[in-house]
Amino acid sequence: xxxxxxxxxxxxxxxxxxxxxxxxxxxxxxxxxxxxxxxxxxxxxxxxxxxxxxxxxxxxxxxxxxxxxxxxxxxxxxxxxxxxxxxxxxxxxxxxxxxxxxxxxxxxxxxxxxxxxxxxxxxxxxxxxxxxxxxxxxxxxxxxxxxxxxxxxxxxxxxxxxxxxxxxxxxxxxxxxxxxxxxxxxxxxxxxxxxxxxxxxxxxxxxxxxxxxxxxxxxxxxxxxxxxxxxxxxxxxxxxxxx
Numbered sequence: 001x002x003x004x005x006x007x008x009x010x011x012x013x014x015x016x017x018x019x020x021x022x023x024x025x026x027x028x029x030x031x032x033x034x035x036x037x038x039x040x041x042x043x044x045x046x047x048x049x050x051x052x053x054x055x056x057x058x059x060x061x062x063x064x065x066x067x068x069x070x071x072x073x074x075x076x077x078x079x080x081x082x083x084x085x086x087x088x089x090x091x092x093x094x095x096x097x098x099x100x101x102x103x104x105x106x107x108x109x110x111x112x113x114x115x116x117x118x119x120x121x122x123x124x125x126x127x128x129x130x131x132x133x134x135x136x137x138x139x140x141x142x143x144x145x146x147x148x149x150x151x152x153x154x155x156x157x158x159x160x161x162x163x164x165x166x167x168x169x170x171x172x173x174x175x176x177x178x179x180x181x182x183x184x185x186x187x188x189x190x191x192x193x194x195x196x197x198x199x200x201x202x203x204x205x206x207x208x209x210x211x212x213x214x215x216x217x218x219x220x221x222x223x224x225x226x227x228x229x230x231x232x233x234x235x236x237x238x239x240x241x242x243x
Contacts, residue, residue: 128242154237155188158223162235163201166226169233173207179229181211187220187236202228 182202184190190198199212220236
């Protein structure tokens with residue numbers, strides 16, 4: 001202390017200042033330096049963490065980009081396959097439509113041929129009927145010019161001819177066995193002798209007795225038309241002209 005006094009230094013004051021300095025150093029270390037160091041450490045750790053996060057994010061970004069590229073490539077590949085299958089399916093549909101059109105064309109042609117055949121048959125039938133009507137008119141005029149004797153004479157001839165021809169036809173015997181009535185359509189009124197002759201011929205043909213009903217149809221001109229069950233034989237003048 002004396003030495004310090006000789007040097008002009010107050011020892012007590014120096015000691016007090018040393019204590020104050022140590023106290024200040026302790027306060028700074030406890031309340032300022034450590035928090036600052038801790039804060040710097042936290043910032044450093046946060047920076048390192050952020051850097052690591054950025055690195056991870058970059059890696060994840062690359063992985064996502066790779067996954068996206070893979071998905072796009074896979075989708076493109078599937079789309080191409082779908083287009084190929086669509087083209088194949090379209091080709092099949094086109095082929096099937098062509099086949100259907102071909103079948104439809106064939107059906108139309110076949111229907112056309114059938115219609116032509118029907119029209120031809122109809123025309124032939126109408127032509128035969130027209131010719132028969134014209135011939136019937138001419139014959140009718142001829143017999144009208146002869147009077148009642150000519151018409152009646154032809155009628156009797158056609159009745160006998162019809163009964164003779166009836167014997168030559170092959171009829172279904174089981175079906176005839178069920179027939180109990182015969183219908184006669186005649187151009188002129190039948191005489192009693194003609195009715196008996198017709199009934200006798202029909203009963204002989206069927207093999208059993210029959211009930212005969214008759215109706216007058218002047219359009220027949222001469223002769224008779226016999227309806228026996230499901231069998232019909234037109235022996236009239238008009239019927240013969242139509243054959």
